[in-house]
Amino acid sequence: MPHIIDASTFLALRDTGLPVLDARSPSEHARGAIPGALNLPVLDDAQREAVGTLYARSGREAAVHLALQLVGPHLSAMLARAQHLCENRHEVLVHCWRGGMRSGSLAWLLESAGYTVHLLEGGYKAYRAHVRAQLARPARVIVLGGMTGTGKTDILHAMADLGCQVVDLEGLANHRGSAFGSIGLGKQPTNEQFEAALYEVWSRLDHGRPIWMEDESSRIGTVAMCDAFFTHIEHGRLVTVELPLEARVARLVAEYAATGETEAMLHGLERIRKRLGDDAWRRCADALRAGDHTTAVRILLRYYDKAYAHHQAQQPREAVRHIVLERDDPATVARRLAADEDSLAG
Known part of the structure; x- marks a missing residue:
């Protein structure tokens, strides 16, 4: 038997x-x-x-x-x-x-x-x-937030290199979380595959130590976090990072222009056309077709910054720390946050 x-x-x-x-x-x-x-x-x-x-x-x-x-x-x-x-x-x-x-x-x-x-x-x-059941286990979660293009994912990766406990949700979902998040990344996992991979990471972490995640919506591309896990993001301690607009534009241009996938970018743009407005959509599409990624990114950031501000206004919590940066330097931010993670986790 x-x-x-x-x-x-x-x-x-x-x-x-x-x-x-x-x-x-x-x-x-x-x-x-x-x-x-x-x-x-x-x-x-x-x-x-x-x-x-x-x-x-x-x-x-x-x-x-x-x-x-x-x-x-x-x-x-x-x-x-x-x-x-x-x-x-x-x-x-x-x-x-x-x-x-x-x-x-x-x-x-x-x-x-x-x-x-x-x-x-x-x-x-x-x-x-x-x-x-395991994804619902209590944990000392710290959520890293900030406007689009602040380099949150790179900061978290640098923190992981320093020995911090990090759950890379966008990496597990194979999606960057925006209308353009799938560009250059290939197929996403199914929801069951995503949860299984998330469990493999979550179950191996020390829940007595701080655990870092990016401030995400419950849906990342086509996959969605279950309510039992998403509550960690909703109620985790919030740390926000602010980067100058020019630095964010430069980061996003480097990240997306390098893919050379103009048609995929236009497809992503179409998905937010109604929210973007016809005039902004048209100017952004013209810029993408002309290879002017800087102008396209500037237009898109106006939309995403407003969306982020609205999201923050709905938050029932305030950031336990807000870091204002003069330049794009994920490694330095990672060292600062890693040194203070116990106090930040509360």
């Missing part, structure tokens, strides 16, 4: 190096998976749909018979695939969606071949609940 274990124990064993086999279908695995899990579907997407349809129409017994008919001819190939995925390990972690027939069937097959199997109680659904 397989060992039935909870999500916390399952993940602890994964961290020792045991292979994780996900018995769900390929599309389920692609939508979201336990980091490091290898997909070994008991039923492919079409088969899963057929079994589910029959279950709804004719009940469990008929669905089980169909599943056995579909899986039976492929047991030998499935075992060979499992042996390949697990390499030389003969102890393995297995899960499906709810810890039911699919993971149970795979566990039986592997035990028959001499494997020691640990089965996730409640399956991937229980893992997701565990992730949400």
